[in-house]
Amino acid sequence: MGIVTDYLRKTIARQIEEHESHIVLWFDPERHYTAFAQSLSLPGVTVARYEGSFFALRHAIDDLLKGDDPPRLLVYVPLAEEDTHDALSELAATAAILKPGQGSTQRNTRLSVVARRALRPVLGDEKADEVARQVEADRLSLADLDQLGSVDGGSAVIKTIFGTTDPQDVALAFLDTERHDEKIIARKAIDELAQLFGRAFGVTWPGNLECSGLRIRLARHLLTVEFLASLTGTPPPELATIRLPTDPEVLEACTALVRAWRLRRDLQSSYVTHAKRVEQELRLDSISFTLAELRNSETFAITEQALQSVVEQALIGQPAEETLDLAQTRITGFWSERCPAIQARWALTHTAGLLLREAARIERELKVTPADPVVLLRAYAEGEQPWCLLDTYQRNLERRWHTFELSDQPASQTLENLVTRARQRYMEVGDLLACTFTRALARSKGALPGLSRQRDTFVSCVRPALAKGKTAYVLVDALRFEMARELQHGLNNEYQSQLTVAVGAVPTITEIGMASLMPGAEGDAHIVPAGEGKVGLQIGNVLLKDRQSRLNWLRKQVNEPLVIAELEEMLPKPSPALDSKLQQARLIVVTSQEIDELAERDNIRLARKVMDDVLVDLARLVRKLREYGCETIIIAADHGYLFGDELDSSMKIDPPGGKTIDLHRRVWIGRGGADSDAYLRFSLASFGLGDDLDIAVPRGLGAFKVSGGARAYFHGGLAPQELAIPVLTLQPAPTGRLTPPDAIQWSLVPGTKKIATRFFSVQITARSNGLFEFHPPRVRIEVRSKGANIAEPVSATYGLVEGTQEIELRTQTNDPKSVEPNTVTMMISGEAGKTATVHLLDAETGRELAKIEKIDITLLAL
Structure with a gap:
């Protein structure tokens, strides 16, 4: 019950108690109190109401009046006294009369009088009188008055409409929706609302504004002020005539409101609508801004894109840490979350910047690093900041670039220039690294003391693991060292892991690399001609020249129960026949040989996709192998x-020239021939792999002239990227989640109602209902159409693991039972139908956590 109705109730009760007849007759011709009277209940008092028939009313009260004990009675009549035509004259003669304008102040029920008396102790005389005047002007009802409680020095009418008189809260509610407009018009509050905004935000309005006009002008004023206040230095000449509020408190009120408007997730749609209109009105797309000016501005999407251009230009000139930090911060910014294409561009820009920074670092360090091939190879593969990060950034850059839609981005020339520059620097520094390393290797005559060999992998890693328990041995084609490093990072929460660098057998081609991973390769092994311009690895008297001969050799050398399967046979689920064998096996060998086949056929776009997909598949494979009881999982590669x-x-x-036995873009194998400054020549005897064969490799990133073959993908040489072989050993870590999956409430919200562009965002939120500490699982998102996953994540607010494409979630600092909201941008790359479903999956178990049942796809054909 509100202040006014509570006051009225007490007044009526007092009149009944104090009047000698204990009867009150209440006339309400304006019907202000109809709802109140319907629900009124007083202890020990009978309430009778006129409901269209005086006969019925009199019949209801006659028995009470004829009784021996005088009743306590309230009779409510929603008419003027004269309109009763003396039907209640006998009752009126003995009752206390309440009605508007009654001579006694306590019996005068005119709503303005009751409001003034009730509110004066709360609001004071001046404010109570103002409220009474608004009642007399028919702008406030009894229900409105009950909402007042206090009006904090503001307008009672405004409070009854918005529930508050705080200018910030009123403005946000008014800007977000038109649902209050009807009340504003009915209560003639538009001028009062304009005055409230004018005082709070330092602006004057023209007269006779309608709600829509005031809303547009208020949004323009607030957004313009916040934008100009966010700019560093003097505003551009085109905006110099726009004045900011001179009062610091008013300026802060404007900027604080706009920041709150952006941050309130329930209000963000209205913010975007107004911001897009205002940026067009200000013609911001025609103004040139500097990096310094826009660094702190988030007001408009068009200036966010302008900032992207100036950041890209700055990174081309100098990949400064503060510029890189800015790009990384903007990945999680407001416009990135609202516009997936903006987030994807920031992620691409940041990756290009990281590549440029890494190239500069390696270039500097190469000048001071000893020209020792062992030191150089360790610098490439080991430590917190190994040089192989250059290759990771380059691979991620190419993946992002090949899935990026330039058509979605205005003024994208700076982005193209940045990517071009990053590619140039990768080739320049990659060539410098390759030249430095191969020269050092030549001086050492191929010796790399202290480093493990690829040929020792089976005897030093697999056999000891097999002696202890069930083991998996995964042989991956072209798993570059940096890729294994990224895979390790993606699995580090689930497995105890060790990644070591092994020196690849030369030449670094599949036939030799895969054979070098076989048992026995550590001993008497030689490279010999294998016919038809090929070479193979001969172990003892057995020539391993292809996959079949290698696997036959493996079966003969392993006495334990053995299963050999291809990666595609293992995922998503082995066949029943294979499943039975996997259950019984002691050693599971899984092979993958896809990257070479695609890249060497010059299907560059698909090859890049497969390179990244293989990390996703390997993560799933590792978890699958754990399900089969593998205590140790060893992953190795044939070459980089x-x-x-x-x-x-x-x-x-x-x-x-000379007698050529085998020739690839990056290696010549043979006898005789000419020497040249363009390449380095080694005897295979230097590497312990032959007696009478030589190899020649380009000094840097060059290649031999070979008919056919790939144009951008190469291996076979002695650059660190080709020679550094990863050996990743994984052992499942003890797991036991403190939060059961069923105790987590998940939410998956699409950024748009339809998938209309290739970039599509999904926001992940979750809350634990458990009693204990909340540890959210790692997750992944799939967008499925026509029975297949058609999308891949390209960026996220936080936690995207590039290699496995999984998302690491974290809890909120101030609410440890809730996940920090994470907006993930997906890139549609597969064949899409008319609709899709979106699935949030537990990355470790594959369990579905949340789902968007149906979302329409309006993309043009891919």
């Missing part, structure tokens, strides 16, 4: 690779 720009004519060199 170079995958950069297509070679131009200046980078193509003539092979040595």
Whole structure:
């Protein structure tokens, strides 16, 4: 019950108690109190109400009046006294009369009088009189008055409409929706509302505004003020005539309101609508801004895109840490969360900047690092900041670039320039690293003391693990060292892991690399001609020249129950026949040989996708192998690779000639021939792999002239990217979640109602209902259409693991039972139907956590 109705109730009770007849007759011709009278209940008092018939009313009260004990009675009549035509004259003669304008103040029930008396102790005389005047003007009802409690020095009418008189709260409610407009018009509050906003935000309005006009003008004023206040230095000449509020408190009120408007998730749609209109009105797309000016501005999408351009230009000139930090911060900014294409561009920009920074660092460090091949290879593969990060950034850059839609981005020339510059620097520094390393290797005559060999992998890693328990041995084609490092990071919460670098067998081609991972390769092994311009690895008297011969050899060398399967046979689920074998096996060998096949056929776009997909598949495979009871999982590769720009004519060199046994872009194998400054020549005896064969490799990132073959993807040489072989050993860590999956409430919210562009965002939130500490699982998102996953994550507010494409969630600092909201941008790359479903999955178990049942797809055909 509100202040006014409570006061009225007490007044009526007092009149009944104090009047000698204990009867009150209440006339209400304006019907202000109809609802109140309907629900009124007083202890020991009978309430009778006129409901269209005086006969019925009199019949109801006659028995009470004829009784021996005088009743306590309230009779409510929603008419003027004269309109009763003396039907209640006998009752009126003995009762206390309440009605508007009654001579006694306590019996005068005119609503303005009752309001003034009730509110004066709360609001004071001046404010209570103002409220009474608003009642007399028919702008406030009894229900409105009951909402007042206090009006904090503001307008009672405004409070009854918005529930508050705080200018910030009123403005946000008014800007967000038109649902209050009807009340504003009915209570003639538009001028009062304009005055409230004018005082609070330092602006004057023209007269006779309608709600829509005031809303547009208020949004323009607030957004413009916040934008100009966020700019560093003097505003551009085009905006110099716009004046900011001179009062610091008013300026802070404007900027604080706009920041709150952006941050309130329930209000963000209205913010975007108004911001897009205002940026067009200000013609911001025609103004040139500097990085310094826009660094702190988030007001408009168009200036966010302008900031992207100036950041990209700045990174081309100098990949400064503060510029990189800015790009990384903006990935999680307001416009990135609202516009997936903006987030994807920031992520691409940041990756290009990281590549440029890494290239500069390696270039500096190469000048002071000893020219020792062991030191150089360790610098490439070991430590917190190994040089192989350059390759990770380059691979991520190419993946993002090849899935990026430039057509979605205005003024994207700076982005293209940045990507071009990053590619150039990768080739420049990659060439410098390759030249430095191969020269150092030549001086050491191929010796790399202290480093493990690829040929020792089976005997030093697999056999000891097999002696202890069930083991998996995964042989991955072209798993570059940096990729294994990224895979390790993606699995570090689930497994105890060790990643070591092994020196690849030369030449670094599949036939030799895969054979070097077999048992026995550590001993008597030689590279010999294998016919038809090929070479193979001969172990003892057995020539391993292809997959079949290698697997036959493996079966003969392993006495334990053995299963050999291809990666695609293991995912998503092995067949029943294979499942039975996997259950019984002691050693599970899984092979993958897809990257070479695609890249060497020059299907560059698909090859890049498969390179990243293989990490996703390997993460799923590892978890699958754990389900089969593998206590140790060892992942190794046949060789690394170079995958950069297509070679131009200046980078193509003539092979040595002589007797050529085998020839690839990056290696010549044979006897005799000419020497040249363009390549380095080694005897295979230097590497313990032959007696009478030589190899020649380009000094840097060049390639031999070979008919056919790939134009951008190469291996076979002695660059660190080709020679550094990863050996990743994984052992499942003890798991036991403190929060059961069923105790978590998940929410998956699409950024748009339809998938209309290739970039599509989904926001993940969750809350635990458990009693204990909340540890959210790692998750992944799939967008499925026509039975297949058609999308991949390209950026996220936080926690995207690039290699496995999984998302690490974290809890909120101030609410440890809730997940920090995470907006993930997906890139549609597969064949889409007319609709899709979106699935949030537990990355470890594959369990579905949340789902969007149906979302329409309006994309043009892919």
